[in-house]
Amino acid sequence: MCEQHLHDDERDARPSGPVAFVDELVVALTNARIYSDEHPRVNSAVEVLHEGLQHLLRESDRGRVQIGASDGFIFYAGQPLLGASLSAQRLLQTLEELGSGGLSFESTTTQEDLSSLVRFVSREAKRVDRFDVANSALDKQGCRSVRLLPPYQEASGSWTDKIESEWVEDFESETLQTALDLDLDMELPARIYQDVVGALQDAMVQSCSGKNLDTAPAAGYVESILTQLTHDTTSMMRLSRYEKYDAFTFGHSIRVCFIALNFARHLTKDERLLERIGMAALMHDIGKAWVPFEVLHSTERLSDAERAEMNMHPVHGGQILLDSNNPDPLAVSVAFSHHQNQDGGGYPQSIRLARPSAATMIVKIADVYEALTAVRPYKPKMAPARAYRIMMDMQGFFEPSLLRRFIEVNGVYPVGSRVKLSTGEVGRVIQLTDSPLEPIVSTDQAESGEGLFYEDVQDLDLRERFGKNRIKVDKVLLDAEM
Ligand SMILES: [Fe+2]
Ligand SMILES: [Fe+2]
Numbered sequence: 001m002c003e004q005h006l007h008d009d010e011r012d013a014r015p016s017g018p019v020a021f022v023d024e025l026v027v028a029l030t031n032a033r034i035y036s037d038e039h040p041r042v043n044s045a046v047e048v049l050h051e052g053l054q055h056l057l058r059e060s061d062r063g064r065v066q067i068g069a070s071d072g073f074i075f076y077a078g079q080p081l082l083g084a085s086l087s088a089q090r091l092l093q094t095l096e097e098l099g100s101g102g103l104s105f106e107s108t109t110t111q112e113d114l115s116s117l118v119r120f121v122s123r124e125a126k127r128v129d130r131f132d133v134a135n136s137a138l139d140k141q142g143c144r145s146v147r148l149l150p151p152y153q154e155a156s157g158s159w160t161d162k163i164e165s166e167w168v169e170d171f172e173s174e175t176l177q178t179a180l181d182l183d184l185d186m187e188l189p190a191r192i193y194q195d196v197v198g199a200l201q202d203a204m205v206q207s208c209s210g211k212n213l214d215t216a217p218a219a220g221y222v223e224s225i226l227t228q229l230t231h232d233t234t235s236m237m238r239l240s241r242y243e244k245y246d247a248f249t250f251g252h253s254i255r256v257c258f259i260a261l262n263f264a265r266h267l268t269k270d271e272r273l274l275e276r277i278g279m280a281a282l283m284h285d286i287g288k289a290w291v292p293f294e295v296l297h298s299t300e301r302l303s304d305a306e307r308a309e310m311n312m313h314p315v316h317g318g319q320i321l322l323d324s325n326n327p328d329p330l331a332v333s334v335a336f337s338h339h340q341n342q343d344g345g346g347y348p349q350s351i352r353l354a355r356p357s358a359a360t361m362i363v364k365i366a367d368v369y370e371a372l373t374a375v376r377p378y379k380p381k382m383a384p385a386r387a388y389r390i391m392m393d394m395q396g397f398f399e400p401s402l403l404r405r406f407i408e409v410n411g412v413y414p415v416g417s418r419v420k421l422s423t424g425e426v427g428r429v430i431q432l433t434d435s436p437l438e439p440i441v442s443t444d445q446a447e448s449g450e451g452l453f454y455e456d457v458q459d460l461d462l463r464e465r466f467g468k469n470r471i472k473v474d475k476v477l478l479d480a481e482m
Contacts, residue, residue: 017059018076021052022067022084022091028114029091030201032122034208037115041293046118050111057107066149068102069095072191075102082190087250089198094121098148100131106145116143189235192228193254196221196282200250207289213324215279215331222257222278226271229261234430237262237416252370257281259410260366266409267362280334281363287317287335311347314339334360338367343396361399365406368397381478385412413439418477421460422470423447426477430459437473438462 028045035042056065068075069092073085085092095102103117116138128134131148138146199218206213229236236258260281264274288296291313295306302310317335321327337356340346344355356364372387388407391398411432413419420426424447431440440461444452462471 018056018067019081019084021049021056021065022074022076022081022088024049024052025067025118026087026091028118029122030205032118033201033205037119042115042118046111046114049114049118050109053105053109053114057105063107065105066102067104068149070101070151072096072194082186086190086193087197089194090201091121092194093198094125095131095148098125098129098131098134099151100134100148101151102149104147104149109145113143113145116141117146186235186239189228189232189239192221192224192236193239196225196254196257197250200253200282203283203286204250204289207286207320213286213320215283215321215324215326215328218282219275219279222261222275222282225257226261226265226274226278229258229265233262233415234428237414238428239416252374253282253285255370255374256284256363256366259370260363263366263406263409264359264362267405276328276330277359277362279328280331280359281366283317283321283331284335284338284363284367285313285317286320287313287315289320290316311339315348330357330359333357334363338364341397342399345396358402361402365391365398365403368394369406369410383476383478384410384414384417385476388412408436411439412436413473413476415439420474420477422472422474427460433461433463435463439473441473 024045028042028049031039031041031045053065057063066076068078072089072092073080073082074088074092075081076084120134120138120141124137125134128137131150134148138144138148196218199221203213203215203218225236239258257278261274261278264277268274291310295302295309298306314336318332321332321335334357336348337360340348340350340356340360342355342361368391369384369387372382372390373384374381391403411429413429413432415429415432417429418426419429419441421441421443425443426445427441427443429439430442433439438461440459442457442459444457446452460466460471462473
């Protein structure tokens with residue numbers, strides 16, 4: 001019944017290199033937790049992983065590839081890879097429990113070796129407690145080209161030290177400035193994000209294996225998200241923009257959760273209610289776990305029958321949450337109704353006396369906004385203002401006053417966005433003000449394109465005059481320009 005729903009179809013759009021390799025490893029490990037060893041999904045994930053390894057080996061002159069794991073982050077060539085680390089929580093945890101500092105792959109590594117590794121880490125690692133015992137177990141399976149490494153020596157300092165001394169480019173496409181921009185404020189949000197991805201992976205594995213969902217771990221993390229959003233909205237919302245690092249459908253759910261919570265906390269101060277809304281947002285698409293893989297990832301136009309299968313995900317989601325160990329009616333109704341419209345349209349069609357609940361409407365707004373503004377393989381990113389215009393034109397979809405409030409709260413230049421100013425400087429929106437077009441911007445890049453030193457970084461309240469002139473936002477920087 002259950003088909004995996006990792007984004008295999010995004011592979012072509014993703015960069016090759018260490019980040020993609022770690023992403024592929026996580027995909028393979030997650031698939032191996034769901035399926036039997038010989039299942040085609042596991043085999044194809046290992047095949048792609050092997051291709052990724054070959055690519056890295058061609059680029060490396062050492063004849064081997066080593067992936068470090070330390071302080072809850074993945075390292076490559078002595079540098080932390082934030083993007084890769086975001087999805088790799090379970091792998092990092094397993095390596096830590098075995099006292100291992102990473103993985104080493106020789107140039108002779110075969111697909112069978114990678115299968116052994118994937119099988120071992122996803123299923124058998126629990127039974128051993130040391131990395132050298134793990135290596136003996138791999139030996140016995142005939143896998144001698146992959147090794148669990150001893151603790152990662154070069155990375156023995158904290159993540160903080162690593163950033164200050166050695167942080168360089170994570171991606172070919174990134175400027176050094178952007179890499180440096182991943183500063184210390186991001187460490188805690190990144191750890192929360194990792195935990196939530198881990199919890200979502202577990203939730204998917206449980207749903208796919210026909211077990212009842214245990215929602216408690218994810219609920220605990222929603223509390224952390226809420227606390228962190230309250231204390232440091234900028235870092236959290238910045239992380240919600242790191243979709244290019246994200247190889248999974250989980251990213252969509254987490255971003256919808258961030259966006260919905262950031263909105264909802266302007267509507268109510270009831271912490272318990274906010275936690276329930278956050279949880280409902282996080283789980284709104286859990287029903288996709290039961291949609292056949294081919295339908296979920298079809299790049300063709302769906303046939304009527306396939307469309308009908310796809311449109312069942314809210315019904316499946318409601319069912320999965322209803323069967324969970326501690327069902328919350330609010331989460332069940334959000335999962336069931338998030339594709340129903342304010343005017344009675346949408347799906348599933350149901351005979352009901354009430355319109356979708358306020359919580360459902362909040363999640364629905366966040367869901368559509370995320371889908372419009374995120375990068376997908378088939379479309380570039382869209383500026384928030386344009387997304388708002390499209391949403392305003394979607395007659396009957398949303399509750400109009402709630403949508404207006406969302407636009408007000410989220411802003412024309414949402415917190416976390418990178419913007420170019422009329423002075424030519426580039427910075428990040430850190431706070432909205434009572435004037436929608438004049439947020440507070442922290443500049444970090446001079447007109448020349450060079451990064452500013454910390455002491456030159458300024459927080460500019462664009463409502464103020466600077467000399468005779470007003471400084472305005474010229475434009476929001478999207479992907480390539482960030
Ligand atoms: Fe959905
Ligand atoms: Fe969704």
